Amino acid sequence: MHQAYQRFFKVISLVPQGKVVSYGQVADLAGLPGRSRMVGKALREYAHKEQVAWHRVVKSNGQLAALPSAETSSGKANIQTVLLREDGVAVNNQRVKMADFQWQPDTYTLLHTLNF
DNA sequence: GGTGTGACAACAA
DNA sequence: TTTGTTGCCACAC
Numbered sequence A: 001m002h003q004a005y006q007r008f009f010k011v012i013s014l015v016p017q018g019k020v021v022s023y024g025q026v027a028d029l030a031g032l033p034g035r036s037r038m039v040g041k042a043l044r045e046y047a048h049k050e051q052v053a054w055h056r057v058v059k060s061n062g063q064l065a066a067l068p069s070a071e072t073s074s075g076k077a078n079i080q081t082v083l084l085r086e087d088g089v090a091v092n093n094q095r096v097k098m099a100d101f102q103w104q105p106d107t108y109t110l111l112h113t114l115n116f
Numbered sequence B: 001g002g003t004g005t006g007a008c009a010a011c012a013a
Numbered sequence C: 001t002t003t004g005t006t007g008c009c010a011c012a013c
Helices: A003-013 A023-029 A036-046 A076-087 A107-113
Strands: none
Touching (some): A003 A023, A003 A036, A023 A036
8 A cells, every 4th residue: 555545544543532634634744735635545445444533534624525425324424424423523414613623633642653 | 648537625706 | 605716646548
């Protein structure tokens, strides 16, 4: 798998339950600013093979991403909604309030856990 | 090497 | 707030 993907997953693994991150934020923390679309690709391809909390990754505006075949009770967005609510994150029509739930990594984590 | 396509983001209107 | 545009970059074709 691509080197960058490993980093993405490591970053995502640090997101605590009850918080979310945006694609761009993951890319930034992984040392690849501006590469948000690559994060989406990484999840699309490996989220089901890795132990990643993919549901904690949303768009920068708080909207749930993965909306293909959405609206339907089997859409990924709905699955994500359920998983997020289990985490204790409020989801109102496909969107979470970033001001309240966006993860703000602490400096210690950045310096000692994300040793890239 | 050109072109189109993304589980995106920033910005303008 | 929603919609368009443009920037991004890896990956097919």
